[in-house]
Amino acid sequence: MKTQRQQRTLVKQALPWAVPILLLIVWQWASSAGILPSRFLPAPRAVIRSFVELSASGELWSHVRVSALRALSGFVVGGGLGLLLGLLTGSFDWAETVLDTTIQMVRNIPPLALIPLVILWFGIDESAKLFLVALGVFFPLYINTFHGIRSVDRGLLEMGRIYGLSGWSLYREIILPGALPSILVGVRFSLGLMWVILIVAETISARSGIGYMTMNAREFMQTDVMVVGILLYAILGKLADLLAKGLERYWLRWNPAYQTAR
């Protein structure tokens, strides 16, 4: 009885991976059979080989390090600003009056539309990428923080005041924890956008990073390296999302919706 249940959970855990593995097998078969020419898409085995080679030479890791650093610093700068301004406009009506209209106007400009201008301003060095990523992640965090603060349960605020909380203690006990679920939604949105913007920025103008590696490989028709680069983005994106999910599960563990969620 027990082993049957264990088997069932094992099947349940393995099932999501069935489709990717099947695709991989078909892909390898199509390449080996010559249906898929390698200048169009390399065989999985070739991708793995070039991954091993690139990582053995250390080239891969230096590109990953550069890209991750760009993504992270952009996220910290833009996300931090978004969080701070969101807290400000969410908490004080005067700040909303002064700032919100401007921010909402700027929000409607796609950050990537600024690329020509950004290249003009910063050239193609690090600050251009930092600026674009920071700009992109700013808005999801700003909007969700603002919304989170505004939607804190009025009843709890009232109760807190009656129980002697005010100022910072009210903020720490009720307003911030109440806004946290919404802020974390903003973090997840931001992390997704972070990679998208970085990929574009690195593809257009860079001398290092995963995007550069991929574009460089195109010049020499190294399709296997290109696929390695694309897969790296997928893995890094997934890692960032897992991190955000982990934060959610830890910080929102009081919420039944996050206790059983997998």
Added chain:
Amino acid sequence: MPITCSSREIPAEEQRCSRGVSVGIRSVSIAFAGRTVLENFNIEISAGEFVAIVGRSGCGKSTLLRSIVGLETPQTGIITLGNVAASKGKPDVRVMFQDSRLLPWRRILPNVMLGLEPALIPQARKVLAQVGLAERANDWPATLSGGQRQRVALARALVHDPNLLLLDEPLGSLDALTRIEMQQLIEDVWQSRGFTAMLVTHDVAEAVSLADRVILIEGGRVALDEVVNIPRPHTRGSARFAALEERILGRVMKHRSVF
């Protein structure tokens, strides 16, 4: 927090080793957007008394409680607690709402500790044990039943050792059996601590079973002020209980037939 009689707000003649403060509501009028909720409203409640306020929905009974804790400001009139105005340096007033209003992101013990120094943890545990939830101290509020959450809310109010406890339909959303249990608990703690209690309810039987005095509010005024002359505990089966409940209920219903 030891129970003392030397609270500075309590006048000398009221220091009968009781935590309670008297409540005075004099000529209070409250209106929202031109609609009068309370009009020239007067009641006096003596220290340690248990008063129930009944009335139909929207009669202003919750507004009355909210104005005592300063959540609403009367346009005219004055509210006093002990011998000071409610707006200044007020004695400890705590409120229990219809929903428990526990912080979902704090475990049970920290919820009870809200606004207290960490040094009072033993006190908080004691009160939690008094409401029968000592073993749930480290659980999340989401895992408790509605009745248990209200008991935590009661513990949270009691740990401050209030002079005045305001109960805003605290049992309204509980099932019948849990309600009776909670009524018992509230009566017990009121008797042992001697705070002044004001219970807003739409349940006349609940009002009669708990209170020394039942006040009916209608159209923003006191329509009935009945002293419950039954020795405690007010058992529901007794003839005097039934007669009093009938009389108050009849008065509440009569008003409706006018419309």
